[in-house]
Amino acid sequence: MQFYSTNNKDLRVDLKEAVVRSLPADNGLYMPETITPLPETFWETWRDMPLNELGFHVAKQILGDSIPADALKQIVDEAITFDAPLVPLSPQLQILELFHGPTLAFKDFGARFMARTMAYLTKDDDKELTVLVATSGDTGGAVASAFHNVEGTRVIILYPKGGVSDLQEKQLTTLGGNITALEVDGSFDDCQAMVKANFLDRQLMEEHNLTSANSINISRLIPQAFYYFHAARQLPEGTEPVFVIPSGNFGNLTAGLFAQKLGLPVRHWVAATNINDTVPRYLADGNYAPLASTPTISNAMDVGAPSNFARMKNLFENDWESMRENISGLAFDDDETRQAIRAVKDQTSYTIDPHGAVGVLAAEAWLQASPEDICIVLETAHPSKFLPTMEQELGSGPVEVPERLACLSSLPKVAHAVSNDPKEILTYL
Numbered sequence: 548m549q550f551y552s553t554n555n556k557d558l559r560v561d562l563k564e565a566v567v568r569s570l571p572a573d574n575g576l577y578m579p580e581t582i583t584p585l586p587e588t589f590w591e592t593w594r595d596m597p598l599n600e601l602g603f604h605v606a607k608q609i610l611g612d613s614i615p616a617d618a619l620k621q622i623v624d625e626a627i628t629f630d631a632p633l634v635p636l637s638p639q640l641q642i643l644e645l646f647h648g649p650t651l652a653f654k655d656f657g658a659r660f661m662a663r664t665m666a667y668l669t670k671d672d673d674k675e676l677t678v679l680v681a682t683s684g685d686t687g688g689a690v691a692s693a694f695h696n697v698e699g700t701r702v703i704i705l706y707p708k709g710g711v712s713d714l715q716e717k718q719l720t721t722l723g724g725n726i727t728a729l730e731v732d733g734s735f736d737d738c739q740a741m742v743k744a745n746f747l748d749r750q751l752m753e754e755h756n757l758t759s760a761n762s763i764n765i766s767r768l769i770p771q772a773f774y775y776f777h778a779a780r781q782l783p784e785g786t787e788p789v790f791v792i793p794s795g796n797f798g799n800l801t802a803g804l805f806a807q808k809l810g811l812p813v814r815h816w817v818a819a820t821n822i823n824d825t826v827p828r829y830l831a832d833g834n835y836a837p838l839a840s841t842p843t844i845s846n847a848m849d850v851g852a853p854s855n856f857a858r859m860k861n862l863f864e865n866d867w868e869s870m871r872e873n874i875s876g877l878a879f880d881d882d883e884t885r886q887a888i889r890a891v892k893d894q895t896s897y898t899i900d901p902h903g904a905v906g907v908l909a910a911e912a913w914l915q916a917s918p919e920d921i922c923i924v925l926e927t928a929h930p931s932k933f934l935p936t937m938e939q940e941l942g943s944g945p946v947e948v949p950e951r952l953a954c955l956s957s958l959p960k961v962a963h964a965v966s967n968d969p970k971e972i973l974t975y976l
């Protein structure tokens with residue numbers, strides 16, 4: 548399988564270049580040159596396979612022969628060691644729990660697959676690989692956990708000062724070893740811009756063997772396609788779900804579009820955002836007008852210029868009409884989100900995190916107009932990652948902090964304070 552740049556379909560590279568270099572020199576994003584529907588034989592057995600086997604077939608279909616089948620099987624087996632169950636709030640409104648991995652957010656799927664894929668692709672290189680990653684919350688923790696102690700790699704994480712929750716920060720700053728955390732005096736968009744600026748310097752990149760772990764990296768999106776299949780097969784046979792996706796950088800939604808291209812029947816996509824609503828506004832009027840991000844209680848979605856938008860446009864061949872026929876955009880503010888957290892608790896006794904709550908609001912709005920549809924809302928993180936907000940709305944009782952997160956609170960934070968100047972990173976290379 549070859550990969551092309553969204554800025555130039557004639558620029559083709561192999562999997563190693565796409566994954567290890569992450570970004571093409573023309574500042575586009577890599578895309579698989581084709582995504583072919585899964586064969587008949589897959590559809591005969593897909594409902595009954597274990598999740599890791601399902602994942603293997605999906606990854607194989609996208610990657611072709613780029614990784615030999617036995618190596619790919621091992622990567623998926625080692626990466627996907629936890630489930631993604633569907634929990635009904637009502638027959639029409641289903642919650643896909645994506646927080647059963649080690650760092651309690653869906654990002655574990657992408658990060659764990661990426662770390663193992665990168666390690667496989669660079670196993671014969673002499674130079675250490677340096678992973679540079681900006682995080683608005685959950686990416687950093689997932690990436691740090693996925694690469695921690697992976698030989699031949701180190702990770703530098705940039706996060707916005709005061710822009711992530713206490714426990715999220717602990718996930719970034721307590722591992723030590725090959726993981727370095729930089730606390731940036733700026734926004735998430737600043738962090739992302741700092742990473743991008745260094746990636747555009749090819750010489751620097753090659754000298755330090757730099758790579759990225761943001762959702763701009765194609766290897767993160769591939770395993771995110773797995774759970775769309777897994778969600779759909781937990782519904783009665785023949786159901787075509789509406790997927791409702793709490794979105795920030797739109798990697799999750801892009802992976803869903805990959806799943807659809809692989810042949811998964813999907814009735815419609817709903818992109819749910821907080822007030823950082825660049826994509827819903829684009830879908831409404833066809834005018835792409837990114838803004839600086841505004842902080843909200845669903846902080847992993849505080850993105851003003853979503854990086855995967857270029858991939859979405861590419862998949863719809865720059866056709867706004869066709870994108871909005873398939874994707875609806877809905878945005879909600881913090882007051883509505885807080886209300887939804889309480890309402891879900893009162894009506895169903897389910898505890899939903901602020902990101903999932905934005906999704907529930909969007910699903911409810913969708914079901915008002917189309918009450919026969921079945922919506923699957925992606926619950927992108929465990930509520931305990933946002934404890935202060937959850938306790939404000941529900942009191943201190945209902946949110947249990949899983950042991951793998953709780954044990955971090957007593958560990959000391961180790962982070963380096965830096966300004967938002969891209970050159971700050973050079974000190975740490």
Ligand SMILES: *Cc1c(COP(=O)(O)O)cnc(C)c1O
Pocket residue numbers: 652653654684685686762793794795796797798799800847848902927928
């Ligand atoms: C990363 C993240 C999102 C946004 O996902 P994108 O793929 O960037 O759209 C939503 N919710 C949570 C909890 C996240 O960590």
